[in-house]
Amino acid sequence: MTSDPNVNPQTRFTLQTAQLTVSYVPDVWGSNLRSVESLDATAENQMFLLEAAYLTLTANVVTAAIQEASLRGQIEATHTIIKVERDVLEILKNQKKFGQASELDVLTQEAALAAVEQALPPLEKQLAVQRDLLTALAGQFSADEILQKFTLKSLTLPANLPVSMPSTLIRQRPDVRAAEANMHSAAALVGVAIAARLPSFTLTANPGTSAFKMAQLLTPGTGFYTLAASMTAPVFDGFALYHKQKAAEAFLDQADATYRQTVVTALQNVADALKSLQADARALQAAVKSENAAKASLDITIKQLKEGLVNQVVVLAAQQTYFNALIARVQAEANRLSDTAGLFLALGGGWPADCKTPNWRDCAMGDQPPAPQQVAEAK
Helix, strand or coil, rough: CCCCCCCCCCHHHHHHHEEEEECCCCCCHHHHHHHHHHHHHHHHHHHHHHHHHHHHHHHHHHHHHHHHHHHHHHHHHHHHHHHHHHHHHHHEEEEEEEHHCCCHHHHHHHHHHHHHHHHHHHHHHHHHHHHHHHHHHHHCCCCCCHHHHHHCCHCCCCCCCCCCHHHHHHHHHHHHHHHHHHHHHHHHHHHHHHHHHCCCCEEEEEEEEEECCCHCCCCCCCCCCCCEEEEEECCCCCCHHHHHHHHHHHHHHHHHHHHHHHHHHHHHHEEEEEEEHHHHCCCCCCCHHHHHHHHHHHHHHHHHHHHCCCCCCHHHHHHHHHHHHHHHHHHHHHHHHHHHHHHHCCCCCCCCCCCCCHHHHHHHCCCCCCCCCHHHHHH
């Protein structure tokens, strides 16, 4: 018996197999769920940190603008005093011509005028530096100076300061929300550490088909399948997983303490800002009264000087008093504006007073829902 040389004997015994192996690890103890929860909380933490950075930048810009306005006010006050000093100097020079004033009075007044003029260049220098700071905060180069100029007359206090409950303050402050998200992430990591110490289960399925020829792989009777389950559990780990759990719990305690400290600090910031505003209001009232009284006293003194009723010492004292009162009033007004900006920063930012929703950011973004009265009228 001869065999056909064109037929390969090995092809008669070749086994063709097509199979698929599927393995699944059920999240019995919630390890994966808690890991995702921790990552979501971490992303939320970073989002609130970004918001806090924007809020801090805004507060810095406002404070820098108020400082510029204060410097411009002090420069304007200095120019006012310089004008007064020059007017008095002209009066003394005229009186000297008629023998009513001595050379010493004129020289003393010239020295007083030079002293006031000497205070002007440092203020102008501070103003130039402040303009550079505002330009940098605006994200521009020093050569490309911002066009806006700020004066105390152009800045006004808000008509209605925001009234906020402590619970609303906690929801609004981005640093508090960031600390809350950090504590949430730490709590989820504790769950991950606990799940790592528990047994894990694996389900495996292996379906397939086998035949001696490729064309027979999908015919009935050629299929097979295998189902298996396994369990693994840590036995000898040298208490490594136990100490990882303890470390996660300690991190949670730290995050909780940080959150409590952030809340306490937030409430303290608001209380300090409110007390500062109360003190600033009284200080500004006193400064205005002092300025008005000093101006009236200076006017009377200059009239008496023209009539020769007072000497140069009284005039110099009145001028210095008015100059100090004028500068003090400008600084008191600037301090009040700065502390108002500090209050908005402590509250987590300002929001519209007529917002119809607890989420004031919706109103700030123009997504304010209609008022109930408007809804009733629409119906």
